[in-house]
Amino acid sequence: MQTPILYTQALMLLGGAVVAAPLFKRLGLGTILGYLAAGIVIGPVAQSITEGEEILHVSELGVVFLLFIIGLELKPSRLWQMRRDIFGLGTAQVVATGLVLSFLIEFFDLLPWTGSVIAGFGLALSSTAFAMQILEENNDTNTRYGQRAFSILLLQDLAIVPLLALIPLMATRAPEATTTPFEDFALAIAAIAALYAAGRYLLNPLFQVIARTGARDVMIAAALLVVMGAATMMQLAGLSMAMGAFLAGVLLAESSYRHELEADIEPFRGILQALFFMAVGLSLQLGVVAENYLLILIAVPLLMAVKSLVLYGLCRATGSHHNDAVRIGLLLPQGGEFGFVLFTAAAVAGVFTQGVASLLVAIVTLSMALTPVAALISRRLLREQDDMEDEIEEDFEGAGADVLMIGFSRFGQIAAQILLAGGRDVTIIDHSAARVRQAATFGFRIYFGDGTRLDVLRAAGIEKAKIVAVCTQKKEITDRIINLVQAEYPNARIFARSYDRLHTLELRAQGVEYELRETFESGLLFGRKTIEALGVNGEEAIAIMDDIRRRDEARLVLQEAEGITAGRHMLHSEPVRPEPLVKPKRDVNHTAETEERILPQLPTGDNERAGETLARAD
Numbered sequence: 001m002q003t004p005i006l007y008t009q010a011l012m013l014l015g016g017a018v019v020a021a022p023l024f025k026r027l028g029l030g031t032i033l034g035y036l037a038a039g040i041v042i043g044p045v046a047q048s049i050t051e052g053e054e055i056l057h058v059s060e061l062g063v064v065f066l067l068f069i070i071g072l073e074l075k076p077s078r079l080w081q082m083r084r085d086i087f088g089l090g091t092a093q094v095v096a097t098g099l100v101l102s103f104l105i106e107f108f109d110l111l112p113w114t115g116s117v118i119a120g121f122g123l124a125l126s127s128t129a130f131a132m133q134i135l136e137e138n139n140d141t142n143t144r145y146g147q148r149a150f151s152i153l154l155l156q157d158l159a160i161v162p163l164l165a166l167i168p169l170m171a172t173r174a175p176e177a178t179t180t181p182f183e184d185f186a187l188a189i190a191a192i193a194a195l196y197a198a199g200r201y202l203l204n205p206l207f208q209v210i211a212r213t214g215a216r217d218v219m220i221a222a223a224l225l226v227v228m229g230a231a232t233m234m235q236l237a238g239l240s241m242a243m244g245a246f247l248a249g250v251l252l253a254e255s256s257y258r259h260e261l262e263a264d265i266e267p268f269r270g271i272l273q274a275l276f277f278m279a280v281g282l283s284l285q286l287g288v289v290a291e292n293y294l295l296i297l298i299a300v301p302l303l304m305a306v307k308s309l310v311l312y313g314l315c316r317a318t319g320s321h322h323n324d325a326v327r328i329g330l331l332l333p334q335g336g337e338f339g340f341v342l343f344t345a346a347a348v349a350g351v352f353t354q355g356v357a358s359l360l361v362a363i364v365t366l367s368m369a370l371t372p373v374a375a376l377i378s379r380r381l382l383r384e385q386d387d388m389e390d391e392i393e394e395d396f397e398g399a400g401a402d403v404l405m406i407g408f409s410r411f412g413q414i415a416a417q418i419l420l421a422g423g424r425d426v427t428i429i430d431h432s433a434a435r436v437r438q439a440a441t442f443g444f445r446i447y448f449g450d451g452t453r454l455d456v457l458r459a460a461g462i463e464k465a466k467i468v469a470v471c472t473q474k475k476e477i478t479d480r481i482i483n484l485v486q487a488e489y490p491n492a493r494i495f496a497r498s499y500d501r502l503h504t505l506e507l508r509a510q511g512v513e514y515e516l517r518e519t520f521e522s523g524l525l526f527g528r529k530t531i532e533a534l535g536v537n538g539e540e541a542i543a544i545m546d547d548i549r550r551r552d553e554a555r556l557v558l559q560e561a562e563g564i565t566a567g568r569h570m571l572h573s574e575p576v577r578p579e580p581l582v583k584p585k586r587d588v589n590h591t592a593e594t595e596e597r598i599l600p601q602l603p604t605g606d607n608e609r610a611g612e613t614l615a616r617a618d
Helices: 005-026 031-045 052-059 061-072 076-081 083-107 113-124 128-137 144-170 181-201 203-213 216-236 241-251 258-282 286-291 293-317 322-331 337-349 354-380 384-389 410-421 433-441 454-459 475-488 501-509 520-533 538-562 590-598
Strands: 403-406 426-430 446-448 467-470 494-498 514-517
Touching (some): 031 258, 052 061, 052 258, 061 128, 061 216, 061 241, 076 083, 113 354, 128 258, 128 322, 144 241, 181 203, 181 241, 216 241, 286 293, 286 354, 293 354, 410 426, 475 494, 494 501, 514 520
Parallel strands (some): 403 467, 467 494
């Protein structure tokens, strides 16, 4: 029986992805280059698959699904907050980069002015798929520079609409227009309005009905229908499919089914986006590259340099510090997938020849291939100080309270709730600009500053504070702050977040008044709730939890005196027989005396065989 060619091609693509992506990831080059390399080997080199452009059209659904998922993460209110970056920075980037590239193409007499404009503005667009994949791999999607980069990409997706409308005006054999520009604009507005109405009044009831059936496969089908339906509607209205999917995601961002939709779409998005990168490699025309290799060797780095410099300058001019401007400039220097659409349409309309379109596609493809390399280079150009200071001015006006809290991650946020509920003022300082901004929106009195600096502590009112609460995450940072406070303010009362048991012993040796391991109490409560769920009554579960807490404190006292291995007989390493809480009968020695002083009521059943390793556990 002969294997259908479709199955054979699918096997080759899947095999190439499975082999190349982990290999390139292991080499530190990223999965994108791996997919590209696999596509080039399977297509142009081995000639195993020759329908690269057809596969590219199908795989563009990966970009559509990607923008839908991005839209799910952006509520309309948050999108409104990004409007300046989208319509300000994004528009400036497209216009400035397009004009510079058009001028260079015209200056070197490569194309007539009409072709120069289309080519220049087409090359000004960047790849949403490549950029967002890199941001996701580095977990930078929600960083400040990641959000600005996304804003630029979003405007570029919008820009494809007027650029496509510009082609008939410059074409030598433009088709007869069946509609006026006003009609096209009205159609686009009507499509957006229809999508908005559907998202607001139809989608949630639809998903409610499907959810009641409990049919997960139907829910997945509905999610795919929503994404592809919205994308198709926008395409029929003359807009991009990616824009339609993005708008559908934004409309569902506040839906109670948002996480379910994201989970259903994610597998399809991942495999189609990988296929997109491989299709780019498949469609690379090595013959065109070989014939024009000298021009391409000059054009690709020149394109990336121009776009990077324009992006860097615009980002700096609009408030980004050096590091963010460098990251954005070297994240978006490539041509984009929408350039393929624009160049093909221009060739069909006669703005330039099909050979020129193939050459531009080759330039875009190679610039895409070099994007992960550019992203790696950006790390060498960063300034450490910029990331530390994050360009927020240290303003401590109004600081000074009963408690000075240093560090405001999850641990500090929970502790602050108790203090504020008790009617106490808390002054909080944190070195993370993003955390400061986020906490300030909830009304906390929080200031940006480095708690390891004496001048910051003084400005934050340490001399007025009755207690200094050190809630930083890293052990070494906590130790630096405590050493500084004890050296300058020896009478300060210090409460500290401890990293683990060894850190607790070190803090006690330093004379810290109170310390708490960050996971200890939550672990106790988790264990208590678990045994209650297994049938132990509430009072007995609380007694067991209190017993473990007393045992732990007794172990700590012993370990302070005798070392980390002391007290290991107090650990439970196997089930204890339920018995009344009575005083243990043990031989009197130094250890027993200490235990009886601290633990007058311990249950029997101590396990003497607990190892030294367990003595180090929390």
